[in-house]
Amino acid sequence: MTTTTLAVLVPLLPFLGALAGLLLGRAAPGFVRPLAVLPPLASLVLAVLVAVRQGGGRAVDAATELTPTGSVPIELALHIDGFAALVAVLVALVASCVQIYSTGYLREDPRYPSYAALVSLFTSAMLLVVYTGDLMVLLVGWEAMGICSYFLVGHYWETPEARAASLKAFLVTKLGDVPFLIGLLALAADAGSFRITTVVAGAANGGLDHPTLIALLLLAGVAGKSAQFPLHTWLPDAMAGPTPVSALIHAATMVAAGVYFVARLLPVFAASAAALVVLAAMAAVTMAGSALAALAQDDIKRVLAYSTIGQLGYMTGALAVGDRGAAVFHLLSHGAFKALLFLAAGVIIHAAGTNSLAAMSRMRNLRDRVPDAYWTMTVALLALAAIPPFSGFFSKEAVLGAAEHTATGHTEGVPGAAGWIVLVAGLVTALLTAAYATRLWLLAFRGRGADAPDHGRQPVAMNAVLWVLTVPSIVFGLGYGLLPGWFDGRSLTPTFATSVLGTGAALVGGIVTYGAWRHTTALAARVPLGAVAAHPEGDAGKVEAEAIASHAPAYGGVASADDPADPGRLLLGPLHRHAAAGFRLDALYAVLFVRPVLAAADVVRFLDREVVDTYVRAAGAVPRLLGTAVRRAQTGNVQTYVSVLLAGTVVLAVAALLAATGA
Amino acid sequence: MHLAYPAVLSALLFATGLYGVLARRNAILVLMSVELMLNAVNLNLVAFDVWLDGIARDTLHSGQALTLFTIAVAAAEIGIGLAIVLAVYRNRGTSDIDRLRDTAESGDDPDDAGPGTAAAAAEKAEATA
Numbered sequence: 001m002t003t004t005t006l007a008v009l010v011p012l013l014p015f016l017g018a019l020a021g022l023l024l025g026r027a028a029p030g031f032v033r034p035l036a037v038l039p040p041l042a043s044l045v046l047a048v049l050v051a052v053r054q055g056g057g058r059a060v061d062a063a064t065e066l067t068p069t070g071s072v073p074i075e076l077a078l079h080i081d082g083f084a085a086l087v088a089v090l091v092a093l094v095a096s097c098v099q100i101y102s103t104g105y106l107r108e109d110p111r112y113p114s115y116a117a118l119v120s121l122f123t124s125a126m127l128l129v130v131y132t133g134d135l136m137v138l139l140v141g142w143e144a145m146g147i148c149s150y151f152l153v154g155h156y157w158e159t160p161e162a163r164a165a166s167l168k169a170f171l172v173t174k175l176g177d178v179p180f181l182i183g184l185l186a187l188a189a190d191a192g193s194f195r196i197t198t199v200v201a202g203a204a205n206g207g208l209d210h211p212t213l214i215a216l217l218l219l220a221g222v223a224g225k226s227a228q229f230p231l232h233t234w235l236p237d238a239m240a241g242p243t244p245v246s247a248l249i250h251a252a253t254m255v256a257a258g259v260y261f262v263a264r265l266l267p268v269f270a271a272s273a274a275a276l277v278v279l280a281a282m283a284a285v286t287m288a289g290s291a292l293a294a295l296a297q298d299d300i301k302r303v304l305a306y307s308t309i310g311q312l313g314y315m316t317g318a319l320a321v322g323d324r325g326a327a328v329f330h331l332l333s334h335g336a337f338k339a340l341l342f343l344a345a346g347v348i349i350h351a352a353g354t355n356s357l358a359a360m361s362r363m364r365n366l367r368d369r370v371p372d373a374y375w376t377m378t379v380a381l382l383a384l385a386a387i388p389p390f391s392g393f394f395s396k397e398a399v400l401g402a403a404e405h406t407a408t409g410h411t412e413g414v415p416g417a418a419g420w421i422v423l424v425a426g427l428v429t430a431l432l433t434a435a436y437a438t439r440l441w442l443l444a445f446r447g448r449g450a451d452a453p454d455h456g457r458q459p460v461a462m463n464a465v466l467w468v469l470t471v472p473s474i475v476f477g478l479g480y481g482l483l484p485g486w487f488d489g490r491s492l493t494p495t496f497a498t499s500v501l502g503t504g505a506a507l508v509g510g511i512v513t514y515g516a517w518r519h520t521t522a523l524a525a526r527v528p529l530g531a532v533a534a535h536p537e538g539d540a541g542k543v544e545a546e547a548i549a550s551h552a553p554a555y556g557g558v559a560s561a562d563d564p565a566d567p568g569r570l571l572l573g574p575l576h577r578h579a580a581a582g583f584r585l586d587a588l589y590a591v592l593f594v595r596p597v598l599a600a601a602d603v604v605r606f607l608d609r610e611v612v613d614t615y616v617r618a619a620g621a622v623p624r625l626l627g628t629a630v631r632r633a634q635t636g637n638v639q640t641y642v643s644v645l646l647a648g649t650v651v652l653a654v655a656a657l658l659a660a661t662g663a
Numbered sequence: 664m665h666l667a668y669p670a671v672l673s674a675l676l677f678a679t680g681l682y683g684v685l686a687r688r689n690a691i692l693v694l695m696s697v698e699l700m701l702n703a704v705n706l707n708l709v710a711f712d713v714w715l716d717g718i719a720r721d722t723l724h725s726g727q728a729l730t731l732f733t734i735a736v737a738a739a740e741i742g743i744g745l746a747i748v749l750a751v752y753r754n755r756g757t758s759d760i761d762r763l764r765d766t767a768e769s770g771d772d773p774d775d776a777g778p779g780t781a782a783a784a785a786e787k788a789e790a791t792a
Contacts (some may be wrong), residue, residue: 636763638763643685
């Protein structure tokens with residue numbers, strides 16, 4: 001088969017799997033698991049084949065036009081360069097891992113068939129975004145991911161948190177998608193084509209009339225999808241979905257779509273220095289803010305969600321300094337270790353019967369209950385904190401190196417300010433990242449107190465996947481020498497200065513957190529805290545749904561717990577209260593957007609109920625009154641009727657006579 | 664014979680019939696009064712037909728032909744009318760028109776949802792909305 005055929009099959013197989021799963025889910029329950037697991041695995045094999053054949057060489061381009069569509073043609077186009085080939089491998093790998101993991105995690109879930117089909121559909125949409133060479137086709141995958149995300153976040157729709165989170169995720173990402181669509185149309189109008197190759201070539205030659213406007217419109221969609229400030233608020237709430245969904249959608253793939261999109265169209269963004277500076281500022285605020293918020297979260301998955309936002313901030317930062325190689329390098333390594341973190345967190349939540357770090361810190365030997373999750377999560381946290389030689393170190397150094405390169409004025413066409421913003425924010429975030437990674441590890445695995453509840457051994461499907469994902473978390477970073485051949489050719493080797501600075505910041509963050517933890521941990525015994533949903537016979541999904549539902553009643557909020565033994569509380573001081581609530585951005589949005597919309601809805605409701613309905617009711621009431629009046633004449637006496645008829649006839653006759661005589 | 668005589672006679676007959684229809688209580692007398700009115704019309708038809716014959720030479724005598732039709736229809740009508748009156752009398756034991764008021768508006772119409780029930784229905788719609 002040609003490379004093109006293989007590449008077409010990569011998104012097509014999960015799509016067909018999803019269709020078959022939706023159709024056969026109820027009729028043939030025995031086929032659901034194979035239909036869920038095999039298509040992504042086959043896609044993974046094909047994606048690897050495509051990557052090997054493409055080999056980082058010349059991009060594979062193929063296009064076919066189904067039907068003429070007016071002024072700007074829309075084509076089913078493929079554009080597979082080194083970026084697309086490698087990202088597709090990551091997507092297929094994570095999707096396969098998540099599907100295998102889900103067979104154990106949602107073992108007894110009655111809605112598993114539709115869940116698995118939606119995950120497959122989501123995978124297919126993401127692969128479409130990765131491979132497509134046409135912006136409109138990309139938009140199809142982009143929106144399909146949005147709707148799949150909505151359904152999957154709301155998987156536990158019995159809990160009000162999940163319902164609210166799914167709606168929020170959908171609305172906030174759509175808020176970005178509207179300008180995104182306008183931006184795409186404006187871009188196509190300027191470039192005269194939806195083909196990515198044509199658009200990029202046009203942008204590189206300065207063929208765009210409104211580069212800043214287009215870049216900013218597109219950035220709105222990217223910020224929504226990739227959870228960048230100020231549209232990031234949906235991602236922490238989306239943790240109300242099942243853990244595998246968080247791993248697939250909200251860590252490794254969907255949020256990466258925004259970054260990947262900018263990487264593909266980087267020349268369009270690079271055409272406008274203003275857009276790059278905006279991108280850099282957005283990345284800096286996102287990075288630092290999310291790292292502070294992560295330090296204050298109590299829900300283990302929310303910590304990871306904020307860390308995802310922060311790591312995506314690194315990627316947009318790399319894009320802002322014009323180095324898409326570094327951005328995609330970090331995307332790939334982050335995708336692997338963040339999926340691992342989430343999947344391991346799912347195991348831990350199952351074993352501990354709670355998602356609260358405060359409760360875990362009061363449990364002895366949780367790590368002995370889940371040794372696989374303990375070791376793999378340790379590796380993933382080290383990668384997250386960018387400790388050499390784990391993969392996160394190399395990719396983060398590539399980002400910081402690119403920022404330093406720009407800050408010292410060595411990158412053409414990119415303002416040095418963008419470089420400085422990204423560099424400083426990146427170093428601060430490196431420190432904070434190590435701090436919250438250390439905090440999570442200490443609270444989850446170094447708890448003291450009663451024994452952790454016994455949930456028996458975790459399913460093999462779940463543990464095996466963790467070890468599979470550990471491999472890239474350890475060794476992928478060493479590929480920094482090979483990757484430039486796949487990307488733009490720019491070196492990704494860590495530079496000495498940023499390595500020392502970054503690793504030093506990470507070490508400082510880790511050590512300070514350890515010190516704070518030693519200081520506060522004595523308090524933990526004095527303040528008993530915790531609520532555990534123990535279902536030794538139930539599957540992990542059930543435990544998690546109950547843990548999410550019980551967090552707010554047990555600890556007073558979905559995000560925070562009133563725990564004086566939390567080192568994050570000591571480190572953040574008075575900032576902790578605000579950081580736990582995501583710096584009150586939700587409250588601000590509530591004041592700025594939600595309340596005006598609700599007030600407007602009230603006005604509309606009043607107008608409808610009191611004004612419009614009055615006319616409608618009157619239209620009914622007036623004939624009713626007239627009818628009542630006329631009914632009085634209906635006595636039942638036929639002679640009366642005839643008398644009235646006679647009177648009427650006489651009147652008419654007289655009138656006719658008068659009219660005829662012209663009087 | 665001058666046209667005035669039959670015309671006045673028919674007017675008197677018609678007025679008598681009209682009075683009978685409007686004022687009599689017995690259904691049979693009402694039917695008889697209807698006959699009177701019909702015959703007043705018949706008389707008019709014949710009289711004016713003859714009068715027109717003197718003026719316009721109407722050879723078809725359509726007025727008199729129509730009278731024959733009217734008589735036939737009136738015979739059928741009175742047959743059905745009397746049968747109805749007989750049936751009513753057998754059912755009710757009376758043929759008094761004043762007492763045959765079944766078509767009167769009774770006031771407890773099930774369709775007539777008063778303002779109270781309308782408000783209740785509105786509340787229900789609000790609750791389900």
